[in-house]
Amino acid sequence: MKRHSIKAKITFWYTGIVAVILGTVLAAVLIFVNKIGLSATEEEVQGAVTGFVGNITFKDDTYYLDSDTEFYDDGVMFCVYDEKGRLLYGSMPVDFPKQTSLQSHKSRSVKKGHKEWMIYDGVYSYGNGKALWVRGITSIHNIESYMNLAIRAVLFIFPGLILLIGWIGYVMIQRALKPVDDICRRADEISGGDDLSKRLPMPKVKDEIYYLTERFNEMFERLQQSFENEKQFSADASHELRTPVTVLISQCEYLLENGELTKEQKEEVEILLKQSQRISQLVSQLLMIAREEKTVNAEKFEEIDFGMLTEIVAEELEIEAEKKSIKIYTEMDENLIIRGDQTLLMRMMMNLISNAIFYGKENGYVKILITQADHRIRGQVEDNGIGIGPEHMDKIWNRFYRVDKSRANENNRTGLGLSMVKWIVKVHNGTIDVKSTLGKGTTFFFYFPKE
Secondary structure (H helix, E strand, C coil): CCCCCHHHHHHHHHHHHHHHHHHHHHHHHHHHHHHHHHHHHHHHHHHHHHHHHCCEEEECCEEEECCCCCCEECCEEEEEEECCCCEEEECCCCCCCCCCCCCECEEEEEEECCEEEEEEEEEEEECCCEEEEEEEEEECHHHHHHHHHHHHHHHHHHHHHHHHHHHHHHHHHHHHHHHHHHHHHHHHHHHHCCCCCCCCCCCCCCCHHHHHHHHHHHHHHHHHHHHHHHHHHHHHHHHHHHHHHHHHHHHHHHHHHHCCCCHHHHHHHHHHHHHHHHHHHHHHHHHHHHHHHHHCCHHHCEEEEHHHHHHHHHHHCHHHHHCCCCEEEEEECCCCEEEECHHHHHHHHHHHHHHHHHCCCCCCEEEEEEEEECCEEEEEEEECCCCCCHHHCCCCCCCCCCCCHHHCCHHHCCCCHHHHHHHHHHHCCCEEEEEEECCCEEEEEEEEECC
């Protein structure tokens, strides 16, 4: 599903609505200005014709035209016609259609090609059935030119204006929604961290953001309570299971040593013992996780030589590696001092190396490299074992997850090892990653801040 920002959506709709409204207003203004201009021109021509007729004196069956009469005045040209439409005085503009009919006392526009004129015809009767027509003609090209220029200016400015409005709107919306971004960022920090007791700061104003923050904090409260209940249940259940499992193991061992069992009965008891030991190991690991999560305190960390610690763990696991003819190679820099919990760090290296041995191939190798890099300690545990498929890479850190389920019960493996490793790395402010090729091997990389 495509992700669309709310800011972008609101900006899009806001800009679109503003563009429609502004475009409508500008179009209405242009139409109104055009009509006002044409109306003013009509009144100008009509007034000019009326003024021109003042130069004509009608008497009985004839009329007299003043000798100083001008047939052009302030952009208006005048033509005088008899009752049969024959031109008596004056001249018409170039390209003006000469056959344009006379219409009494009516302003109208006449267009030919790209030129347009406004005309007004006035008829004045005298004598016995005689009449004199006076026509005023003025060009409205200037008005049309102005309107075309205005339209071009609007078409040129309008897109930039809309973009400016859109940008201003986006900035305003971004500022208005900034508290929501802050809520999302802080919520990610809380949900992605180890401390669910943190809460979002409440805004000072009781608006929608205030109530949204309040709901988030209520949700974190419920999540924290559920998480605490789950951890308490794991600790309580593990503690309660420890005693009966221990009794079961001891009874199985007693039967195998002192009981008079048939071969078939002995095999059954051995199966019970193996599964009991597996349950015991699982219970011990769950108890350790529950206790450490409650008691781990970075302020109580001590300085540890991580290289020496790794050497001790590697030596301890050599016997396990020899069972599969796997060679363990180590390479350490000197003075690899970090602050941490020795028990947890030993458990981390124990899990990584034993994991490499378990999934390694016969006559294979496990290479352990601990070096200094950029004020950090860089660790690497590499094997040439079965590898991890791409579909498992994002799941191997989950509790109880095992890549090779067909070997799940071998060596009492519980699927807690790598999840514990990731947690230990995290509480020491480190990072861990993995690279693997199916059938060729796996390499774990981790980094710790150097003391």
